[in-house]
Amino acid sequence: MAKEKLVKEITSMEEDFAKWYTDVCIKAELIDYASVKGCMIIRPYGYAIWENIQSEMDSRFKATGHENVYMPLFIPESLLQKEKDHVEGFAPEVAWVTHGGEEKLEERMCVRPTSETLFCDHFKNIVHSYRDLPKLYNQWCNVVRWEKTTRPFLRSREFLWQEGHTLHSTAEEAKAETIQMLNVYAEFAENVLAIPVVKGIKTEKERFAGAEATYTIEALMHDGKALQSGTSHYFGDGFAKAFDIQFTDKNNQMVNPFQTSWGTTTRLIGAVIMTHGDDNGLVLPPAVAPIQAVIVPIASHKEGVLEKSREVCEQLKKVCRVKLDESEQSPGWKFAEYEMKGVPLRVEIGPRDIENNVCVVVRRDNGEKTVVSLDELETKIPELLKAVHDGLYNKALERRNVMTYDAHSLDEMKEIADNKPGFIRAMWCGDRECEDKLKEITGVTSRCIPFEQEEIEATCVCCGKKAKHMLYWGKAY
């Protein structure tokens, strides 16, 4: 049956990637725009993806000993100001509450842009002895950053996220936690979202406000732009000192504990869209797809077709998230609809299939069709879902490899930045001056110093001095 594009046409990626992206967000019914500019409504299909992300991630946090808590939405101005670098980083972009009911507040409060200050204030109350440590906390909540330019999922004034906050008696333990959670994020990105990521540390210039070290996972989108997809921060004892958090150690000395925080956001949905999507719409990795397989009956008015489809649906409920579409729309309309929504597998069942005791399973990621015996469906569908995941991951990895370029000189770096979207790898002396200059000349920003180093050259592409690190660069969302 010819695929009918009856309803939803979207701009092609080639024509206008940004327009393609928002078209997918709207037409796959992930979001709607809200009456407050820069905020978004996450619709049921979009929210179901977030619920799957939450559930997969939350179980990883709990498996590593973390507990969920809930801190207040508001931060009094005086509390936000306690850590100098932190307030400088966030104050320009917070929303301020000045009135409660009819009354003007004595002290204005901001809507949390992140909750380090609130956690510190609480830690000060509850941590007294080394026996109280570590505190391994996480929070699922909404945060607000009053951004000037916004895009659904990628940068919105309110977004949903998780923020981990931990407190440790030693610097070593806190550092190990920071790395552990980065690894959790990377494993999650690859095994759940099918997105390959580069793990590394941010340069000092790109660090989180108040952190001693910021680690990141960086993914490459379809258009060659980088997306920072999760960060993990080591704070040393800076916040603890600013907030006067102390505990009695084993030697009965009063000392400051060491701290971390780490976060991922609804931006991950943007990463999924821009890594796997195509000109027919969304393509979802099976682990987070609200519907993993959709059953489309063919010639459903013919005797036995609906009955058999329902039977297959009941059977498949045991092994995946399945939906049977019994609506009156044509099969062609349904094909287009579920392609738009990125459902990993389509199961077609028609009169002739039933005669032969088979159905046709079509993969969303590559269009591959498999005729499957109805007796083998319960084992075949999970296998095919696994194949879709692997297919998506490998395709994304291959694209990233093709779109990653080594620059051996400043000229070459500029030439790549101007003409080839993607990651640029280049050697760097470690000086802020060269980082600034490279950004100015090439228009790309430093993404991270990857854990996996490689010596492309012996010297910095910018100043020619001895190189300290290989650095990833790119245009970023």
Added chain:
Amino acid sequence: MAKEKLVKEITSMEEDFAKWYTDVCIKAELIDYASVKGCMIIRPYGYAIWENIQSEMDSRFKATGHENVYMPLFIPESLLQKEKDHVEGFAPEVAWVTHGGEEKLEERMCVRPTSETLFCDHFKNIVHSYRDLPKLYNQWCNVVRWEKTTRPFLRSREFLWQEGHTLHSTAEEAKAETIQMLNVYAEFAENVLAIPVVKGIKTEKERFAGAEATYTIEALMHDGKALQSGTSHYFGDGFAKAFDIQFTDKNNQMVNPFQTSWGTTTRLIGAVIMTHGDDNGLVLPPAVAPIQAVIVPIASHKEGVLEKSREVCEQLKKVCRVKLDESEQSPGWKFAEYEMKGVPLRVEIGPRDIENNVCVVVRRDNGEKTVVSLDELETKIPELLKAVHDGLYNKALERRNVMTYDAHSLDEMKEIADNKPGFIRAMWCGDRECEDKLKEITGVTSRCIPFEQEEIEATCVCCGKKAKHMLYWGKAY
């Protein structure tokens, strides 16, 4: 072994119920006070109870066809003002955001106190035809109401809740939804929280701002005060008209749809504390207890005790949420600690128990001890958890029955209100004037017109005219 009260003493209920309540909140580590007055920090143990409530409730919502969405945190002032009664009800107690970053906003926004206006604004965009209906949505989020007096869980300026919002093509369908969700709440209260509730409809005076009908479940706390524990509202087409939501019906006419909303909050945790708690602390119904059984090794330095305890712990993981406390604290300290935290079952394992291949299981609700063979533990523990649930429910029901009084006259009603904490049942003519007068004279407020009616007298206790309804009255949180 004698129970040692080594650490945490709390005020007794008898002495000061309000102080007992906050003592339990703090000492069972459910909350901490926050730097913003009237807001609270929900600590891991408290939040884990909320997670269990969420999970139990969310599965009921999904089973009845509802989908989760996420609406923005902010409501522009002009949007809040679209429905007259609604804005009058909420405007006096909202928090206002006036600045984004350094800039003053063109229009101030409130932090959502409830999201009817946001849902309406969205429904207007997405509903066009009868085919788009019903919309059965729910949202888990935080809301803010700038209350003057606050108490943990019961009334705080920010709280967590779920709010259902549904849109239907007919009034009948919307009314049925309103009742269905009230029944879901009542079933949840009884089967999950072990709290008996009275189901009924609020008088016009006590209705939600903008609703045509408000249904409620009312529970009776230990001190005889009522707690409104969940509400379900029928809006007719009032909001739809105010927000200009229209759809084409089957006859190709443009008409307004009919709407409902329904909500429950973290207040349910307050209901659990004040229904089941005692002078030793919290008592948790098994279905929401973060730890359902705690294993306390006795004489744990003796050979084999810790090993056997760990073995039992692994075994019990299959059937319940279990924790083994291997810490160096004394058994007596642990007994008191887990009583304070309301853990439904304590499993004691000592050297002599091991010799006899048994352990001692102690119920938190009534102190009953059972010697259980280690071979039968996997069947006995779920049975005992069920027994704790039933025990809690029956005790609460019995107390409510004892504390429910019928008033046959105004004098009697005043006498009961002055001297006997609890519910008062009295006949009412249905006039607002009598309701106001009864409140003024007796100091109690109308809770609801219960679905289960009984004719106590033929006439209104206040005016002596023919009675229309039997009404529940009480002092309320």
